Amino acid sequence: METSCFLTSNASPVKSMVMPSPAGIAKARPHLLFGGRRAASSSVTTCCSYNGDGAALAIDPDWRSFRAQLYFNEQYAKSVNPAVAAVRTTAATTPEPVKIGDKWAHPLVEPEKGCLLIATEKLDGSHIFERTVILLLSAGVLGPVGVILNRPSLMSIKEAQAVFAETDIAGAFSGRPLFFGGPLEECFFLLGPRAAAAGDVVGRTGLFDEVMPGVHYGTRESVGCAVELVKRGVVGVRDFRFFDGFCGWEREQLRDEVRAGLWRVAACSPAVLGLATVVKGGLWEEVQGLVGERRVW
Incomplete structure (x- = not known):
């Protein structure tokens, strides 16, 4: 995968949209929208009520x-x-x-935007997905999209600087590690959690999508804005985590994999994500403990 996809216009486009499912459930999926433009807002959480005029009522x-x-x-x-x-x-x-408390997680029946997918024992032996924890960034009409949280790569932003077209970006995040986000070709970054005031500034830019309160994600189109936020002191470099690659499913494919026992689904607080730390295996054990370990055979 090309690390430079954050920064160059000639980066490798998103090609194959097939999630290599160990259970053989994967099907061909349409070309995804993150290769050249921002995601449509159809995946916004719909947990709200409507009045008689069809207007959304205020919710927490x-x-x-x-x-x-x-x-x-x-x-x-x-x-x-x-x-x-x-x-x-x-x-x-x-x-x-x-x-x-600040750190909590509990099981869910169905995947939703902002949930965690926790690999079960049925994925043991899978080179890519064994003991992974995936954060679902979107659950829109084109299918769920997420990134693996606990797969640090062997390369940091600084070590990958030679392929960066924008030295300012490489310099701003030179100390941050790269993470392997999944087998599909595109780059994402997570921003947060942070103070509420900073979150308001991030949201007002219109360039970042909110996953859960205080946590946003961006693509190569918004990384320049991320640099500006760091330079202005709105957020710190430790608020970011960069991912090379992502995971994607067809609309019903992920549900099939959950029902087949490949993934446990859980809701969690932003503090569980641990974006400022780099731990390869600890997150899987921690989330299992928070949700309550349950074997699936």
Whole structure:
């Protein structure tokens, strides 16, 4: 894969859009949209209500934390009094809220934007996907797209500087490592989590897509803006993680792989991503522990 795809106009375009599934589920998928332009906004989370005029009502932007709180409250209630948890919750039976802290994760039934895909034992022996944790960046109509979080490459931005067309970009991120994001050809970077004020500035640029509160992603089109944000002190270089390659599925392919037991699906807090650290295997074990390890055969 060409590291220079962040920076040059003649970078290798996205070619094959087939996810090499170990289970043989992979099918031919259409040309994806990240090769030359930004993703359409069709994958924006639709967890909101509408009034009679069709206008969206205001909701808590951190609805994932609200859902997590409900989940952990329910789990606690089941552990204390299963009979109470089995009936509809009332004001008289609602337990005190469980303190979930900054780092949390819980299982999901279906993949969604911002979720984690955790490789199960069925992927043991797969050179690419064994013990991987994938962050799903988008779940739009063209199919899910994500990056592997826990596969550091053997090359840093500084070591790859010779292939960079823009020395400013190589200089700004020279100390940051490159990560292997997946087998498909395109480059992404993650930005965050960070302070709410900085997140507002990042969002207002219109060049980054939000994955979850405080976490955005960008492509080669927005890396120049990322450099400017660093130069102005809005964000730091440690807020970034760069990925060479990505993972992609057809619209129903990922669901088939989840149902086949290849992946566990989990929601998580931004703190779980650990974007400022470089650990090859620790994230898989940590997420398994947070979600509750369960073998799938």
